[in-house]
Amino acid sequence: MTASASVQRALVVVTAMLVAACGNGSAEPEPGAGERSSAAAPPITVFAAASLTEAFTQIGADFTAASGSPVTFNFGSSATLAAQINAGAPADVLAAASPATMKTVTDAGGAAAPVDFVANSLQIAVPKGNPAKVTGLPDFADESRTIALCAPQVPCGAAAEKVFAAARITPRPDTLEQDVKAALAKVAADEVDAALVYRTDVLAAAGKVEGIDFPESVQAVNSYPIAVLTASRASGTAQAFVDYVRSPEGQAVLGRAGFARP
Numbered sequence: 001m002t003a004s005a006s007v008q009r010a011l012v013v014v015t016a017m018l019v020a021a022c023g024n025g026s027a028e029p030e031p032g033a034g035e036r037s038s039a040a041a042p043p044i045t046v047f048a049a050a051s052l053t054e055a056f057t058q059i060g061a062d063f064t065a066a067s068g069s070p071v072t073f074n075f076g077s078s079a080t081l082a083a084q085i086n087a088g089a090p091a092d093v094l095a096a097a098s099p100a101t102m103k104t105v106t107d108a109g110g111a112a113a114p115v116d117f118v119a120n121s122l123q124i125a126v127p128k129g130n131p132a133k134v135t136g137l138p139d140f141a142d143e144s145r146t147i148a149l150c151a152p153q154v155p156c157g158a159a160a161e162k163v164f165a166a167a168r169i170t171p172r173p174d175t176l177e178q179d180v181k182a183a184l185a186k187v188a189a190d191e192v193d194a195a196l197v198y199r200t201d202v203l204a205a206a207g208k209v210e211g212i213d214f215p216e217s218v219q220a221v222n223s224y225p226i227a228v229l230t231a232s233r234a235s236g237t238a239q240a241f242v243d244y245v246r247s248p249e250g251q252a253v254l255g256r257a258g259f260a261r262p
Contacts, residue, residue, distance in 0.1 A: 041069035049097035097155035114227035116262035132193035
């Protein structure tokens with residue numbers, strides 16, 4: 001399918017989503033004739049896990065091209081984003097890197113009925129050429145290696161704890177990062193010998209880092225939930241964005257980024 005055909009198809013998909021969303025109890029006013037595009041598609045703000053940066057940036061551009069609704073993203077640690085939402089930060093959608101993180105928002109009444117839309121797993125990231133000759137998880141227990149991990153309170157750190165437990169390895173990290181992109185940046189800058197990051201992040205940084213698979217990764221596959229936030233002032237458009245993420249068009253972008261079906 002050509003790029004223009006993809007945009008035209010996305011236009012049909014998003015328009016249908018917006019019409020359906022605005023007809024199902026959205027707080028947005030019903031536009032008059034000739035006003036549907038601008039009135040039915042106000043700007044929205046999406047808080048999303050750092051590992052979604054590349055895929056959601058593309059999805060956001062496609063959604064805006066199709067709907068006319070600008071999408072502003074706040075990418076970061078899922079735990080930090082959840083805390084910001086619970087503290088009252090204005091946002092319309094949350095896409096988290098783990099159900100546990102989303103639960104902190106739903107438990108506080110900030111969202112309802114989240115749905116899983118992709119899955120992701122960990123991979124060892126090493127600098128280009130693998131100068132330290134890292135081969136697997138046991139190297140993370142070697143104090144002679146320089147290691148970066150995500151902090152345990154964020155989803156990639158919680159997943160790392162699961163795989164180390166499964167492998168019966170006690171890691172010796174030199175730095176604990178607040179999100180997966182920060183851990184990856186340490187590898188890309190050749191500041192550490194290895195890090196545990198998501199498979200999608202290694203793919204996004206192709207040419208700067210290399211990825212090494214390890215069998216224990218199946219012990220910590222993260223499902224990513226997404227939900228419209230209850231405080232959203234553009235809930236119809238927010239729901240249309242969620243639906244677009246889950247549509248064949250959105251899933252195709254996520255699949256190319258390396259995400260798996262939930």
